[in-house]
Amino acid sequence: MTGLSAIELEDVVKEYLSHGEVVQAVKGVTLDIAEGEFFSLLGPSGCGKTTTMRMVAGFEAPTKGLVKLHGKDVTDVPPNKRDVNMVFQSYALFPHMSVWDNVAFGLKQRRTPQEEIRRRVGEMLEIVDLAGREKRRPREMSGGQQQRVALARALVNRPRALLLDEPLGALDLKLRQAMQIELKRIQREVGITFVYVTHDQNEALTMSDRIAVMNDGLVEQLARPREIYERPSTAFVAGFIGTSNLLAGTATGGEVKVGGGRVLVPGREGEVTVTVRPEKITIGAEDPGPEVSGVRGTVAEVVYLGTYTSYSVSLADGTDITVFQQNAHDSVATAERGDSVWLSWQAQHSYVIGS
């Protein structure tokens, strides 16, 4: 990252007319994506992430706000004059053209010299491991191969930024994981800004430099993956990213009395909601003492999941807490169903939402 802005959105709003009613798909999004960054827009379907990306590509005009590419206002510039390229969700390859012609399309449109087209398309097919398949038609290829054609078709133009709309959505799990690593490698190799739209939190956490979590047309949180995961700023983010436990109560003297125990919230007073990730919690038989957060409950469910075991623990007030325990040693269950247990975690693993 050089710190220069590749893409800036300034308070962008997109309204649609649907059955005579105005619907706001994007309700005021401000983003600043740096040059060379791998940036993800993460959220459930209908959250406005794809619309946001389409406004960057130029397929949608914002109702309000500005879109800037490399500092230049491009809000009214059509897609064919924007120096960004897109990888479509369903790839949108040209079905009547060979792989070679698909990849060469952008260069031909820009009237690149024949010799240069030949060299660059050849090189790009080499990078995406499709050399020797130039004459194939898209439908004669597997999903993974089509995906790589789509990537090559966009990257061969050396855009200032590459937009990817759920590009791995149609692939099976194994291929998806392989392509995640592949995409990251290609991004490092070409050094281009990637904007990645996905609803898959794992994908976003694995690949991104930064993530904007979107919900209902707004950015809920914009941060690095680790921070998004460990310090979710809203209940939505906490719930959407991974599994998360929510505990609500009134804080007095830096702790919240819940579940027959306490949750430490240093320096907090009044109503608070606290999240804690399942893998930060330890299960024990005894009260761990006042230096850590500790709550009492009954084990309602034990699910063995190979690398770890998931416990569902019900507190006296009815709150369910999920706990993951790594199966590091011989798999002797820490607790059985029906056991009365103490759950404990370090104060720094409690995170107060909305701060």
Added chain:
Amino acid sequence: MRRLTPYLLALPSWMWLAIFLVVPMVAMASVSLQTGNAYDGYAMTFSFSNYGEALGRYSTQLLRSLLYGGLATVAMLLIGYPVAYWIAFRGGDRKSMYLFLLLLPFFVSFVLRTISWNFLLADNGILFGTLKGWGLLPESFHVLATTLAVVGGLTYNFLPFMILPVYVALERVDPRVVEAAQDLYATRAGAFRRVVLPLSLPGVFAGVLMTFVPATADPINAQILGGTGNTMIGNNIQTEYLVNLNYPTASALSFTLMAVLLVGIFAYARALGTENVLEAAAR
């Protein structure tokens, strides 16, 4: 038994083809080689000269039919393609309604529709009569009994058979593919030329086939709108068969027309690349 099942299942359609296609064709082929007259009857004499005579007599009308059919097909393509495009890409939720409106006039008989054009285009009818009354058109102005009237009637009557297949092909073009072309620096016109047009060619191919063949063979438009100077081959076949009762000549003319159309279609398929067309149509 199992092995025979597919053939048994296909039997009804084969029978249908045999009875309603092969039998009449063979009968007509045989008639086209007979000689005689309407009173004494016709007998098989393997008179291949019937073809030469028929063609000699009606070559002008045959060429005129191909010309009119061709002109009408070009006109239908020029009018029909934009209509199909508009319905496919801009029709939104009302696509089916537009298609229904398009077909609505065709719930009325073919002949009646053509006759109503005769009324509309009459020299002193509601359209031209009024305009002449206002002095906007010279008294001598007329459209009926001209090439324009016949080609126009053919264009009007067969237009839906051009629009529908083109619409079906355009409807299947993924809008994302068009966006992809624009994303890759193509202008709107460029995206149309390099992506939409090639992907719609199978529909154009089908539309041309479905309009050129019947338009070329059609007798009604020439009869009702063409007057005396615009006779097409369909009229000649009709007259020979129904008025002159000269069955051999009528049959020979029919086969000649069929042969010419088939040759034309194959040449056309070749030029457009059937493989590509069939391949694309198979998707």
